Amino acid sequence: MASYSRAPGQYRLMPTRLQERMPDGTTRCNLCLWRCRIKHGQRGFCQAHVNRGGTLYNLSYGILSSIGVGPIEDKPVKHFRPGTQVMSVGSYGCSFRCGGCHNLEISWGVTALDDLARGESTAAYVTPVRLVEAARRHGVDGIAFTYSEPAVWLEYVMDVSEAAHEAGLYTVFVSNSFVTDEALALLEGRVDVLCSDIKSLSDAFYRRICGKAHVDEVLASIEHAHRLGIHVETRTNVIPTLNDDPEMLQGIARWIHDHLGAESPWHITRFFPAYKLDHLPATPADVLWRAHDLARAVGLRNVYVYDDKGCDCAQENRPIADWLSEDPAVLHRIKKCSASCCGEDGVLLKKYERLD
Ligand code: SF4
Numbered sequence: 501m502a503s504y505s506r507a508p509g510q511y512r513l514m515p516t517r518l519q520e521r522m523p524d525g526t527t528r529c530n531l532c533l534w535r536c537r538i539k540h541g542q543r544g545f546c547q548a549h550v551n552r553g554g555t556l557y558n559l560s561y562g563i564l565s566s567i568g569v570g571p572i573e574d575k576p577v578k579h580f581r582p583g584t585q586v587m588s589v590g591s592y593g594c595s596f597r598c599g600g601c602h603n604l605e606i607s608w609g610v611t612a613l614d615d616l617a618r619g620e621s622t623a624a625y626v627t628p629v630r631l632v633e634a635a636r637r638h639g640v641d642g643i644a645f646t647y648s649e650p651a652v653w654l655e656y657v658m659d660v661s662e663a664a665h666e667a668g669l670y671t672v673f674v675s676n677s678f679v680t681d682e683a684l685a686l687l688e689g690r691v692d693v694l695c696s697d698i699k700s701l702s703d704a705f706y707r708r709i710c711g712k713a714h715v716d717e718v719l720a721s722i723e724h725a726h727r728l729g730i731h732v733e734t735r736t737n738v739i740p741t742l743n744d745d746p747e748m749l750q751g752i753a754r755w756i757h758d759h760l761g762a763e764s765p766w767h768i769t770r771f772f773p774a775y776k777l778d779h780l781p782a783t784p785a786d787v788l789w790r791a792h793d794l795a796r797a798v799g800l801r802n803v804y805v806y807d808d809k810g811c812d813c814a815q816e817n818r819p820i821a822d823w824l825s826e827d828p829a830v831l832h833r834i835k836k837c838s839a840s841c842c843g844e845d846g847v848l849l850k851k852y853e854r855l856d
């Protein structure tokens with residue numbers, strides 16, 4: 501029986517798929533490369549996983565922050581089912597803290613995840629089956645997990661992907677690739693496309709946005725997905741003064757060429773000022789085109805420049821209830837865990853970034 505058929509009809513905390521009890525009494529989450537070791541009452545770096553009595557649970561299973569429909573090319577993905585439409589969904593929580601993130605409220609989602617942890621959230625809860633039904637009703641060909649890092653929501657991604665495949669839809673995972681090999685193994689056969697950032701080739705750049713990230717780990721994760729047979733396309737958002745060095749950009753292109761192949765698509769997008777990086781200018785178009793030419797010079801054949809587009813941001817257009825044909829009052833009623841296994845403790849709100 502497919503696992504999504506066991507997905508609860510009502511909101512509840514769902515056991516984290518990759519967890520491991522540690523000798524020091526913590527439980528380790530192995531979804532992303534933070535590998536947070538979490539004590540009872542604490543949440544991991546992404547804030548979306550909580551330890552209750554030694555077991556980790558995902559707070560955000562089925563919780564949607566946004567939905568949109570558009571061409572797959574907008575993810576950006578150009579070499580998989582071109583010309584088709586995809587329904588994009590996202591939740592709350594991310595494994596990175598990018599200074600230029602355009603999606604803060606939903607990507608970091610701190611307020612939304614605190615509300616969930618307190619049992620006070622009115623965010624939309626949508627089962628995998630209802631989401632796939634909505635996708636079919638809107639005539640799309642695929643479902644994309646995007647807007648924040650989907651690895652921190654892997655339980656839902658897996659169940660939706662199974663339901664989507666059963667309905668003949670493809671799936672796209674838009675990621676920072678700070679993901680464990682174990683998580684990738686769970687995505688094999690469920691996710692058709694990985695659209696991954698390569699933000700830089702500098703460890704210092706990655707450490708600014710995620711204290712634990714190393715370039716080599718991110719690149720290894722992308723290559724691993726490629727070897728698993730997942731269709732991979734990569735993207736670099738070029739930020740003035742931070743990752744616009746021509747040598748480094750050519751290095752990214754060379755890495756793609758050597759590890760993913762000369763045909764592997766590379767998308768070069770424009771930075772637009774936001775959040776902590778709002779003092780920087782938008783990237784000049786000639787910098788993007790120079791990166792394009794450098795990539796072509798090392799033999800990369802499919803290089804795309806977007807001088808009008810940055811990240812795959814959620815566009816606030818229609819309310820989630822519209823997409824689902826739901827009564828908004830029902831969809832947004834207060835979410836409390838519908839299971840009783842943890843007693844009346846509530847989800848303790850103590851937060852932390854990481855235990856050493
Ligand atoms: S950041 Fe979240 S998904 Fe990543 S290891 Fe920590 S708790 Fe798990």
Ligand code: SF4
Binds near residue numbers: 648
């Ligand atoms: S830019 Fe992407 S990876 Fe970075 S914090 Fe925002 S959602 Fe997360």
